[in-house]
Amino acid sequence: MKARLPILVTLALFLLMFAAGSVAFVGFFSVQNFLNLFIDNAYLLILAVGMTFVIISGGIDLSVGSVLALSTMVASSLLERSGASPAVVIPLVLAMGTALGLFMGYLIQAFTLPPFIITLAGLYLARGLCYIVSIDTIAITNEFWMGVAYASLKILGNSFVSPGAILAVVVVLAGMYVLRFTRFGRTVYAMGGNEQSAILMGLPVGRTKIAIYALSGFCSALAGIVFTFYTLSGYALHGKGMELDAIATVVIGGTLLTGGAGSIVGTVLGVLVYGIIQVLIVFQGTLNSWWTRIVIGFLVFVFCLLQRLFESRTKVVAGKGVSAPPAEAEAVPVSRGAGE
Amino acid sequence: MAAWRRLSRTKIVWPLVTLGLLMLFNLFFTPHFFRIEMLDGHLFGNVIDILKNGAPIMILAIGLTLVIATHGIDISVGSVVAISAGVVAMLIGGDLAGNPRVPVAMAMAAALLVCTAAGMWNGMLVSWIGMQPIIATLILFVAGRGIAMVTTNAMVVWLYVKPFALLGQGYLFGLPFSLYIVAVLLAATWLVSRRTALGMFVEAVGINPTATRFAGINARGILFWCYTFSGFCAGVSGLIVCSTVMSADGNNAGNLFELDAILAVVLGGTSLNGGRFFLFGSMVGALIIQTLTTTIYAFNVPPEIAQVVKALVVYAVSLLQSDVFRARVTAVFARREAAA
Numbered sequence: 001m002k003a004r005l006p007i008l009v010t011l012a013l014f015l016l017m018f019a020a021g022s023v024a025f026v027g028f029f030s031v032q033n034f035l036n037l038f039i040d041n042a043y044l045l046i047l048a049v050g051m052t053f054v055i056i057s058g059g060i061d062l063s064v065g066s067v068l069a070l071s072t073m074v075a076s077s078l079l080e081r082s083g084a085s086p087a088v089v090i091p092l093v094l095a096m097g098t099a100l101g102l103f104m105g106y107l108i109q110a111f112t113l114p115p116f117i118i119t120l121a122g123l124y125l126a127r128g129l130c131y132i133v134s135i136d137t138i139a140i141t142n143e144f145w146m147g148v149a150y151a152s153l154k155i156l157g158n159s160f161v162s163p164g165a166i167l168a169v170v171v172v173l174a175g176m177y178v179l180r181f182t183r184f185g186r187t188v189y190a191m192g193g194n195e196q197s198a199i200l201m202g203l204p205v206g207r208t209k210i211a212i213y214a215l216s217g218f219c220s221a222l223a224g225i226v227f228t229f230y231t232l233s234g235y236a237l238h239g240k241g242m243e244l245d246a247i248a249t250v251v252i253g254g255t256l257l258t259g260g261a262g263s264i265v266g267t268v269l270g271v272l273v274y275g276i277i278q279v280l281i282v283f284q285g286t287l288n289s290w291w292t293r294i295v296i297g298f299l300v301f302v303f304c305l306l307q308r309l310f311e312s313r314t315k316v317v318a319g320k321g322v323s324a325p326p327a328e329a330e331a332v333p334v335s336r337g338a339g340e
Numbered sequence: 341m342a343a344w345r346r347l348s349r350t351k352i353v354w355p356l357v358t359l360g361l362l363m364l365f366n367l368f369f370t371p372h373f374f375r376i377e378m379l380d381g382h383l384f385g386n387v388i389d390i391l392k393n394g395a396p397i398m399i400l401a402i403g404l405t406l407v408i409a410t411h412g413i414d415i416s417v418g419s420v421v422a423i424s425a426g427v428v429a430m431l432i433g434g435d436l437a438g439n440p441r442v443p444v445a446m447a448m449a450a451a452l453l454v455c456t457a458a459g460m461w462n463g464m465l466v467s468w469i470g471m472q473p474i475i476a477t478l479i480l481f482v483a484g485r486g487i488a489m490v491t492t493n494a495m496v497v498w499l500y501v502k503p504f505a506l507l508g509q510g511y512l513f514g515l516p517f518s519l520y521i522v523a524v525l526l527a528a529t530w531l532v533s534r535r536t537a538l539g540m541f542v543e544a545v546g547i548n549p550t551a552t553r554f555a556g557i558n559a560r561g562i563l564f565w566c567y568t569f570s571g572f573c574a575g576v577s578g579l580i581v582c583s584t585v586m587s588a589d590g591n592n593a594g595n596l597f598e599l600d601a602i603l604a605v606v607l608g609g610t611s612l613n614g615g616r617f618f619l620f621g622s623m624v625g626a627l628i629i630q631t632l633t634t635t636i637y638a639f640n641v642p643p644e645i646a647q648v649v650k651a652l653v654v655y656a657v658s659l660l661q662s663d664v665f666r667a668r669v670t671a672v673f674a675r676r677e678a679a680a
Contacts, residue, residue: 297483
C-alpha cells in the first residue's frame with residue numbers, strides 16, 4: 001500500500017484536474033479529449049518509458065530530447081533528400097538511436113563515469129549532429145509518412161486515435177512486461193536498490209547498465225519517428241528541453257530518483273497529468289502557455305517532497321539507506337587517493 | 341625537470357596547457373588571431389572578444405565551482421540568467437526615448453535580489469530538505485524559464501536605456517567593463533574562500549558532510565550559502581547577458597549556459613565528486629570553451645556544430661578524470677616498458 005501511495009496521489013491529481021476541467025469548461029469532458037492526451041503526448045510517453053528504466057536503475061539520461069531531434073533529422077533527410085524507402089529509414093534510425101545509447105552506456109559502465117555528464121555530452125553531440133545534417137527544417141512529403149500522419153482509427157463511436165498513440169501504448173505495455181516479468185527488468189530494480197548488493201548477488205549489472213542506456217536510446221529514436229508522424233518535419237530544434245519533461249513526468253509518476261522503486265503505470269499517469277495541465281491552460285485561454293512549465297516545476301517539487309518524507313520513513317523501518325548514506329559512503333576519498 | 345614535476349602536480353597546469361595548445365593552433369592556422377587594435381581608446385581583437393564573450397560563463401563558473409566543490413550541482417543557472425534578464429528588462433522598460441521606468445541601479449538590484457532568492461530556494465531544498473542537488477535544481481531549471489517567460493509576457497523586450505549598456509558593451513581604461521566585474525567577483529570569492537577557513541569547510545562538506553557536521557561545522561549552512569551564491573552569480577551573469585544584446589529573451593537568454601559553466605568548472609580541474617576546487621582553473625576552463633567557440637567561428641563552421649566539438653571535449657576530459665581509464669592506460673605503458 002505504502003509503495004503505491006505516490007501513484008495513487010498522481011491518479012487522484014489527474015482525476016481531480018479532469019473533473020475540474022469538465023466542470024469549468026464546456027466541451028472539456030469527452031472521450032476524445034481523454035484520447036487526445038495520448039495522441040498529443042505519444043512521443044513523450046515513449047521517451048518517458050525509456051527514462052523510467054534509466055531512473056529506476058539509479059541513472060539519468062539527459063540526451064533523449066536531442067536524440068529525438070537527431071532521429072527526426074536523419075529520418076526526414078533520408079526520406080526527402082536521398083529518397084530512401086521507409087522500410088530502410090525506420091530500422092536505420094532505430095539502430096542509430098540504440099547505438100548512441102550503447103556508446104554512452106559503455107562509457108558509463110566501463111569507466112565508471114557519471115551518467116549525468118556522459119549523457120549531457122550526448123545531448124550536445126546529438127544536437128550538434130542535427131546541424132551537420134541540416135540547419136533548416138526538412139518537411140516530409142513521403143507518401144507512407146503522410147498516410148500514417150493523417151490516419152486515424154475509430155474507437156468508441158466517433159472518437160479516434162492516431163497510429164502514434166497506438167504505438168505509444170504498445171511501448172508502454174511492452175515496457176511494463178519487461179520491467180515486471182523479465183530477468184532484465186528485475187535486475188534494473190536490484191541495481192537501483194543497491195548496486196553493490198546486486199553485483200554480490202551475481203546479477204549481470206554491467207551488461208544490464210549498458211542495455212538500459214541502449215534501450216533509452218532506442219526509445220528516443222522511436223519517439224523521434226512518432227514525432228515526425230505528428231509534425232511531418234525534421235528540425236534540429238525539435239524536442240528542446242524535452243529530456244527534462246520526460247524526467248519530470250517520471251518523477252510525477254512516483255518513480256524514486258534515487259532508483260530502486262517506480263513503475264511504468266506511474267509514468268503513464270505522470271504523462272497524463274503533464275498533458276492535462278497543457279489542455280487546461282489551452283481551455284482557460286488567458287494564461288500564457290509558459291505557465292505549464294511553472295506548474296510542472298511546482299509538481300516536481302511537491303512529488304520530490306513526498307518522496308523525501310516517504311524515504312525517511314522507510315529508512316527507519318527497513319534500515320535501508322536509500323538517499324544520503326550511499327552518496328556519503330562513495331565520497332570517502334579512497335578512489336581519490338588511488339588516482340593521485 | 342624537478343620544477344616541472346612540481347608544477348605538473350598542481351591542478352592549474354593541465355587547463356593552462358590545453359588553453360596554450362588552442363592558442364598555438366590559432367597562432368598558426370587563424371590569420372590575425374592575436375592582432376589587437378586600438379579604436380577610440382578601446383582595445384579590439386579576437387583575444388579581447390574571447391575575454392568579453394566569456395565573461396557571463398566565467399561569472400557562472402565562480403558560483404558553480406563552490407557548489408560542485410560540495411559534491412553538488414546547480415543546473416538551474418541558465419534559467420536564473422533568463423529570470424535576471426527578464427526582471428531587469430521589465431523594470432527598466434522598453435521606452436524608445438531611453439527613459440528607464442525605474443532607476444537602472446534599482447532595477448539591477450531588484451534582479452539580483454530575485455536571483456539570490458532563487459539561489460536560496462535551491463539551497464533550502466538541498467540543505468534542509470535534503471534533496472539530491474540535480475533534482476532540487478531541476479525544479480528551478482524547468483520552472484525558471486517559465487517564470488522568465490511569464491515575467492516578460494513571452495515577448496522579447498528591447499531596451500534603449502543607454503547607461504545600462506555599459507555593463508555588457510561598455511569599456512573602462514580600454515578594456516571591456518564586464519571583465520572588471522569578473523575580476524572583482526573572482527577576487528572577492530578567492531579572498532573569502534582561500535584567505536579564511538571557509539573554502540576548506542566547503543571542501544570538507546564535499547568530502548563527507550556527516551563528518552563535517554561532527555567536526556562542529558554547520559554543513560547545512562555552508563551548502564545553503566553555496567547555492568545562494570551561485571544564484572547571485574547567475575543574476576550578475578544575466579545582467580551582463582541582457583546588457584550585451586540590450587534585450588531580454590526569456591526563451592533563449594542563458595540557454596545551455598548551465599552546461600557550458602559546468603564544463604568550464606570540470607575542465608578547470610574541479611572534480612564532480614567534490615572535495616576540492618580551483619577557482620582560477622574554472623576561469624581557464626571558461627576561456628578554453630570560449631576560445632574553442634571563437635576558433636570554430638574563425639573557420640566558418642556553423643556555430644551549432646561547435647556543440648559536437650564540445651561533446652568530444654567533455655568525453656575526453658571525463659575519461660582523463662576516470663580512475664579506471666587512467667589505470668588501464670598506465671597498465672598499457674607499464675607493459676610496454678616491461679617488454680622493452
